[in-house]
Amino acid sequence: MEIVLTVNGEEKRIEARPAETLLDLLRRMGYCSVKFGCGEGACGSCTVIMDGRPVNSCLVLAVTADRREILTVDGLGTRQRPHPIQTAFVEAGAVQCGYCTPGMVLSAWALLERDPDPSEEAIREALDGNLCRCTGYVQIVEGVKLAAGRMKPKKKTTKKKKPAGKKKAASGKKGKK
Amino acid sequence: MRLAELEKVTYPETVAEAVRILAEGKDRAMALSGGVSFVFAPLKSVEQLVCLSRLPLSYVREEKGGLRIGAVTPVADLAASPAAGRYGGGILRQVARRIGSTLNRNLITVGGNLVQPFIWSDLPTVALAFSASMVIQGPKGRRTLKAEKFFSRMPKQVLKEGELLTEVVFPPLEKNSRTAFEQFSLTEVDFAYLKTAVRLSRSGKKCLDLAIVIGSATILPQRLEEAEGVLRGRTANQVLVNEASEVAAEELKIKRDIRCSEDYKRDLARAQVRGILERILLDQKVPEWKLF
Incomplete structure (x- = not known):
């Protein structure tokens, strides 16, 4: 069955097998950052972003993903230009064996898209x-916090013009020091 | 997933089109919402999958004090819905937040969770406690089934050929109504041993009406009508509440669970029902069980 997928911004026409999961299809297409873990939606190694939401690709039948937009970690950053979340993960030591990392990064990305300043509980x-499986959760949470701090849109601070009189008084005090 | 005979996948954009395709396909066509249950439920051989994701059935709307939820609404949306938070003490939202993981909740749909219940499912228990109505569209038109009827058998057997659950309607609650939902599990990620949902309306200590529902004892949630009868229309006191919880524990049917004995589950049922009634009917300060 031919389906149309947009993967990392590129439209692809591909023949999906009837019982094939989105995970298997993406790996067959060469997106090997999408990992097989449990195959039953429990571990998140196969996380992809589908139409803006993080999902377990092992639970999605490939044929039902027709006309959907998929984002894998390959579409987020490159080795030369990593995404701020990827950089933050490296700096926080959030990567051990690395098997869960693509899924973690994508889930973090989805969170920061909707909540740029998440609490630890939200993370x-x-x-x-x-x-x-390496149980490196503390560093992973730290990595997301670090990324959030860097990605947070800077608040536009509009400098209020102080009344002329007060300005003079302030400068006057400064002068006395 | 056994889909060797799958020949066709359709993506209807209207309910009428989906119903027509399902009716024409008869038992060889199957509706697919989030699709998550395919991993757990043995799949019969189908030739055609009718993918419901493009139907305009993803919404949570407040209406006259009640709530209308589209069948294709991901439970993640229910968990984030302010309208669901305002209804019935926010139980629906609380329960939706606990279903699976964040990743699962983006796939699991409200309709799927109700049509294909598992012993761990939470929404059927709550839907039964609130006497929700299921709006069903079929080739012969639309019909509405109360949750009591919908969960009298496995819902897939209740739905006739070509029929589709399109919406769940939670009715407006009476004044002076109180609600509670509690469940017991050993860890945050464990499936609940047992869960209890209670909805009641009262005037002072007089219990005007109530629904006591226990889930996870069997695949389908059970409404405990004998226990309800102990309290309905009567002025509640500790003796009656104790009696109601005893009756609830006795009338509960229990499916074998390798994690604990049947007696243990009966004790859990008794304790959950009594604790909830003491809190929301007798106004005692009974600590809530930690809801993992």
Whole structure:
């Protein structure tokens, strides 16, 4: 069955097998950052972003993903130009064996897209479907916090013009020091 | 997933089109919502999958104090819905937040969770406690089934050929109504041993009406009508509440669970029902069980 997928911004026409999962299809297409873990939606190694939402690609029948937009970690950053979340993960030591990392990064990305300043609780909840067998959760949460701090849109501070009189008084005090 | 005979996948954009395709396909066509249950439920051989993701059935709307939820609404949306948070003490939202993981909740749909219940499912228990109505569209038109009827058998057997659950309607609650939902599990990620949902309306200590529902004892949630009868229309006191919880524990049917004995589950049922009634009917300060 031919389906049309947009993967990392590129439209692809591909023949999907009837019982094939989106995970298997993406790996067959060469997106090997999408990992097979449990095959039953428990571990999050196969996380992809489908139409803006993080999902377990092992639970999605490939034929039902027709006309959907898929984002894998390959579409987020490159080795030369990594995404701020990827950089933050490296700096926080959030990568051990690395098997869960693509899924973790994508879940973190989805969280920061909708909540640029998440609490630790929100981070933990957003990553609750991604298991790290190396149990490096502390560093992973730290990595997301670090990325959030860097990606947070800077607030536009409009300098209020102080009344002329007050300005003079302030400068006057400064002068006395 | 056994889909060797799959020949065709359709993506209807209207309910009428979906119903027509399902009716024409008879038992060789199957509706697919989030698709998550395919991993757990043995799949009969189908030739055609009718993918429901393009139907305009993803919404949570407040209406006259009640709530209308489209069948294709991901439970993640229900968990984030302010309208669901305002209904019935926010139980629906609380329960939706607990279904699976964040990744699962983006795939699992409200309709799928109700049509294909598992012993761990939470939404059927709540839908039954709130006497929700299921709006079903079929080749012969639309019909509405109360949750009591919908969960009298496995819902897939209740739905006739070509029929599709399109919407769940949670009715407006009476004044002075109180609600509670509690469940017991050993860890945050464990499936609940047992869960209890209670909805009641009262005037002072007089219990005007109530629904006591227990889930996870069997695949389908059970409404405990004998226990309800102990309290309905009567002025509640500790003796009656104790009696109601005893009756609830006795009338509960229990499916074998390798994690604990049947007696243990009966004790859990008794304790959950009594604790909830003491809190929301007798106004006692009974600590809530930690809801993992």
